[in-house]
Amino acid sequence: MEHYKSQMINVRIQQCIGIALILAGAYAGLFELKGNDRFFALVLPLFSIGFLGQAHSIQKRIEHYATNNYTKYAKDHPAHVTERGVTCFQCKSPKIHTKNLMQGSFTREHHCGQCGTTLYYSPEQNR
Numbered sequence: 001m002e003h004y005k006s007q008m009i010n011v012r013i014q015q016c017i018g019i020a021l022i023l024a025g026a027y028a029g030l031f032e033l034k035g036n037d038r039f040f041a042l043v044l045p046l047f048s049i050g051f052l053g054q055a056h057s058i059q060k061r062i063e064h065y066a067t068n069n070y071t072k073y074a075k076d077h078p079a080h081v082t083e084r085g086v087t088c089f090q091c092k093s094p095k096i097h098t099k100n101l102m103q104g105s106f107t108r109e110h111h112c113g114q115c116g117t118t119l120y121y122s123p124e125q126n127r
């Protein structure tokens with residue numbers, strides 16, 4: 001969970017900027033500006049809503065990675081996490097592969113090498 005904290009803080013900052021832009025644009029457009037300037041000031045909140053939507057989807061993705069971790073897999077599928085290692089809960093294969101997800105997520109996906117089912121996520125090493 002610690003691993004995802006700095007990413008969540010970045011998302012929070014983006015959300016604060018987005019809300020500030022919406023308020024600033026709406027205030028300037030409605031009360032301060034006239035004509036063309038008013039039009040542009042009111043377009044700003046529309047862009048900000050898109051920006052906030054993106055921040056929200058990043059937040060959802062991080063929460064998904066943080067929640068679906070090894071501990072949860074072991075709890076949900078105790079028969080597939082034993083002293084001899086992890087096996088796939090779908091096809092019982094012991095061939096578990098990992099893939100770095102990139103996109104600034106610093107997260108690895110652990111999936112079954114046989115049927116391709118995603119099993120859980122973990123933080124990238126060396127960070």
Ligand SMILES: [Zn+2]
Pocket residue numbers: 088089090091092093112113114115116117
């Ligand atoms: Zn499988």
